[in-house]
Amino acid sequence: MDLIDQLYRKINEERLTPKVLLVSSYAQGHQLLELICNRHGALFNVEVKTIRGIIEAKAKLELFQRKIHLLDEGQAVWIIRLLMKQLAEETSECYITHSMMKPGIVEKVYHAISEMRMAGICSEDMKMDYFTNPDKGMYLQQLLNRYETYLLEHGQIDFGGLSEYLKHGTDGAIYLALSPTGWTRVEHQMMEKLAGKCLCFLDSETPFHISEGFSKNRFTMFHATGSLAEVREGIRRILSEPEALDHTEIILSDYERYISVIHAHAEEMGAACSYSNGLPIAFCAAGKAAAGILDWIEDGYPVKRISEMLRHGYMSFSDERWSRGEWVRILERSSIGWGRERYLALVHPEEIGAEDQEQSTVLYGYLATLFEGLPEGDDWDVLRLLEWVSEFIKQYAPRRSQDDVYVGNTLQELVIRFSESPRECMPMDLALKYVREMLSGIRIRVSATPKPGAVHVSSLHNGGWSGRERTWIAGLDQGTWSVSAKQEPLLLDKERKVLSEHLVSTQQRAQKIRNERESRLSLIRGEVWLSYSSYDAGDKKSQSPAFEMLQVFRLQSGDSSLDFATLEHSLGEPYSVMDMMHESEVSTPFNNTDLWAGLLLRRTFGKSADGWQAMLQTYPSLAQGYRAKELRMDEKVSAYDGFLGDQSSYPKQLEDSSWSAISASQLEKYANCGLQYYFHYVLKLRAKNVAALDRTRWLQAGERGTLLHDIFRRYIEDVTECGKVSAKHDRDRLMAIVDMVIRETTLSIPAPNRHVLAKECEEIQRDADIFFRNEAGKTDQPCFFELELSTSDGEPMEIELPGGIRIQLKGFVDRVDRIGPHEYRIIDYKTGSTNKYKPSEYFSGGTQLQHALYSVAVEQWLRQTGIDPEAKVLEAEYYFPTERGRGEYVRRTQNRREELSAIVSQLLESQNRGIFVPAKNANTCRWCDYQAVCGSHSEWMAGKRDSSINMDLLRTLLEVERFG
Template sequence: RTFVSELCRSANEVDNYARLALLQELDALDEWARGASGSIVSAILEWVENMPNALRILGSGPRPGCVHASHIMSGGHSGRRHLFIVGLDDDRFPGAPSIDPLLLDDERQKISERLATSSKGREQKVQAFVRLLARQRGDVCLSYSNTDLSDDASLLPSSVFQAAWNYFHPTGADACSGGRNDALTSVGFAPSPEKSVCTESEWWLQRILGGNPPDKERIFQKFFPNLWHGLLSSKARASNRFTEYDGNIGDRGGAFDPTTVGGPVLSVQKLETFAKCPLSYFFKYILSATRPEEPGMATAEWLTAMEAGSRLHEVFKTFIEELMAQGRLPLVGRDHGRLHSILQQCVDQAKRDHPPPSMSAFHRQIRLLERAADIFLVEEEIASHSSIPRFVEVAIGLRKSGSLSVLDQETTEVLEIEPGVFIRIQGRVDRIDESTNDAAKGYIVWDYKTGGTYRYRGNDLFHQGRNLQHALYTAIVAALLRRRVAPEARVHKFGYYFPSAKGRGLRIVSAEDSVCKGNEIVSALCRLMRRGCFPATNNAKEDCQFCEYAAVCGDVETAARQSQTKISNQANESLAEFRWIRNTL
């Protein structure tokens, strides 16, 4: 009783009536139990179990002017002139036989003929139904559902429905195929004619499914303007035209042209984002849209991939700067302890900033970081035979804490990407080495990558513009070296360096001549920005897996297919550069 009265939720009037009825029954049970003798636990449990199904609330008898509904086994006593019986499909009435798995029908008959069997139960239901029909003195309408809406499966009429049909049509068609006959009419949720509707929902169904449907677009435009604009955008995105709903802002894109004097400052990350998906660039760098922060939830990982990579960059920077200050080259046997000491200091700081969710997660990540440090040291000793570190963490157009090198500058670097066209760019170069190989004099630019190598493998290192760092940083560093170090200084190669468990120390190197092709790609991207063209990517598998704006696009596969349709349409001249990047590179 306490559970029902104090703990059960009561949200509306019907719940209150139900709770009151249950409490009244429980009070009656309590009064009976006080005077009962013997073991009554099993009887009480059975009674409580059946009580929710047996109780009725807000029930009433037949009343004038009202439709009276009752169960098929207990109805038909009101003397009404019109009786409607529903639910006479084969699955529902008289229903499938319910066989006791512990005592089969044959075994029950052998024990006693009085024991109920599944076949007797069905016979009793049919007999009760026949008696129901026999006591009627008016019109009787039998109906069944011929379709299961949940499974979209056809249903058959029950045996009693079939028998009634055969009685009135002894030589006619079967009830299952008699739907064309006037005596067996198919009806649905939409009333016909219109004067038969009872509710607003039925009126809408009748209008929509009838012969004179309303102008849905006019109704949406007038009463639901937001839905109307949603319909327009859906139609536009499904077409082959590049519209404002697909990221085409037209002349307004001139404000975001990076080649103008007051245009936005670019970075490698911004350009690679645009080449990957111009629409995500628009969301992130023009609209400055950010994903709402979700409540902090416990995870199985301590540091994210980005956080772990940032910590490793810090460790490598500190270690190389110490070696440069001492004028020494890395040696595994000598420097292993010092490198791990620097790593431990970094880990301790990270632990204070972000306590790990569990010690197992902490130790698992520590092992990965230590393995990355070991790979880095081994690879550095090998590389020291042909090059020497000269500059570390060179900041261009960014503030830098600590000591500054001759290459660091807070002003952006200006690059000429085509004759007379310039962009301002900023960034941070992880490391610049000087080659000691007489056959390849010059400088080597390295960028640490702590993730996978998939994007950087293959014949096309640019990967349709998704990788531009090697070309841009080669041009930037070369210009800085010529101005600050020596007029004849040159960068003869750029390398992506993977000192991690995933990358296993792999170095992927690009040649000096990649600058020309990189400038061509950057110039094409800038022309798209100038025209205000920000289409979605046409490769969801490649670009949408880790995109923070995937929820905005919804079905990313559909969005990518629609974008491909627009890119392939030669009539969309504003997408010519994006078409070239995707189809030519």
């Protein structure tokens, strides 16, 4: 007689007497009753209870009357931690010091205390000689004593102390329990007190591998190369009979490892699943937001974390005037990078451009609220941090699904649940670990019992009760299936034996787990699939099937002498993700991958299908990419090398030989690399300017250059009264301006720490000192600063080059000095080195045009505005007034304007012909923002530049490159 029949007979012995079925979980009890009803018909007068549930219910009134609060496990852990901290602070030689109080160790200590309480052990019962280490024994004895005292003084009790609040049973019910129960000594005592002689134990099933009923099932076994391949093969088999979806239970030996794969595949095929242990909260947006915001804190508040959450929709701002993309863009443009102090400084409306003022004001408010209430420094309150995370989810995480709502509500319940727990401040990393532990305990989509119309997915710990016609046990490899018998270091087996006969040893615990599992699985009836992964892709090693799989194989064949080699031989080749080894089998394809595998395996006149041609015909975009690769390898320049043809739309040629507004840097960029120019100015693609965390650096190169330019401009303007008088140099005044500009910059760009700030300030002061020494020896008159090349109404000014070529030029000139009557020199500050500004490279193949173009523009501007009708710009200077540039300068006499005109006209003509080919010098690609887009295109293009077939097309561009 199996367990189901035993239960049915016992329930019907005294039909009018109430029965209470005591089980480890309500789900187990309800499924057991359903199995009985399916076999024998309706039942009545039966109630399902867990031992903890009924004991707490019976003690509830007494606890209320005595005003005693019952602790749950989470609350008790915090009390244990508090007491551990007190012990650690009282002596430096404490067995567990304060630095050792990590979440894992605290959890182990709590379980040791809990085990002793559930075995009926009091602090008075413990002696130091019971322990292999007397210090450990003293520590546990003191901790248990303090725990008992704490509960007494605070009017609290844990489950292990409920016995005295229970009254002897008077309800007249018969209590039915499955033996072995797995109950502790205290649980036995409390149930005997409640039930008395009305407690009845029923023997569980025999192990499945010797069960006669289990042996009558229909067995199927297979193995696969990895858990992913194993799951895919199982789903292929399930899909072959889609009407049997809600007749299937999947039991996972390693629930956490397999559940993500199962869930992803179920979502892909649109199959409904119920999950006995639920899913981690990372499977919903609110869960991702909670994990993401904790990562944001731990990583030092990098803005990229916020941007990623906004981009993926895990986080949102309530103001819907701006899209997620617009919020991301303003954050990325702000250059926050990292550090909480940078957020409000860099997103302050005064630091944002005028066009984004309104949005930046709103964003500033959101960020101020975000940081409000967030702990600072080294003292972090875990419960305060939990409250902050709960509020963050409430305010910023979108609630798009019931899962999101559930996570938000559960977090609020956790805050309430722990509100009365002892509070403690600790380092940030430790507080984050505790909060993550709390979040890991939240599960979504928990369905302990199977749902109609859905595949039921359970764990090896609670599966096998569903009574479904098909059961697939996945992950039957030896490592996953085995039960760990590793001893707990706080309570070794020899110590358990001396302390109390009711403390279970690790070997006994492991054996109980195996016995319970094997007897539970023996209830399975119908079709049984057994599978395992024969290869661990992570560890890159083979795996053997569990011994239990061999036992089933022997049971199926009736031959007890069969070994593992025979089993593995009978399984044949393992299944793979894109299975190609079992083409003779009729298998339902799971997705496009399986469809392709089937198509490629079809035989046509003894040959395999041409997979490459099939792919190109099916996916036009892939075919286009293949064609691009072929044309790039071809000798002739094509559209895939940057030749767009004569119909190029940019820049548009205007009437009277004039072109639309351009800048010197645009022309230089085009001469340097046409493809880079096309990406930047035509397609307007921009690399993300996200500041990277560097704790050894304050300013990036561009930020440092801007700061130095500002210092130089302010100083020269100050000592020349904006160019009206000769310079009256004053080093103290320069250093005061340096300090002022640095202070202003630190408000908008906070330094990572004061040491880095001091170091870079010293470097800036040395640069300023070099600038001062160079300027003090000059006799020229600075007269214009940050001169904008524009008309009176703010439009780009038109300049005329020799040959009648007119272009509209836009830009700023750092400085203009008067070097003689009606004679001028333009100056461009450079904060780098002089390496690329060689005397022989006047135009440098068109990549250095700024000095010549700006000279023409300034000269014509001075004349057109009437400031100096006879003005002549004779020189242009690249000035390097920094420590790196050693105060050097490169001057170029402006006497090659006919060549300048030819270069500009040829570059513009080449643009109009649609030629945007890669750089001639492959070294240019090393610092290019678009390297990921074009790869080694410059190297592929080298041969095409020299080929005669492309000479006519590239003629004007090649002529420019010859100008030195």
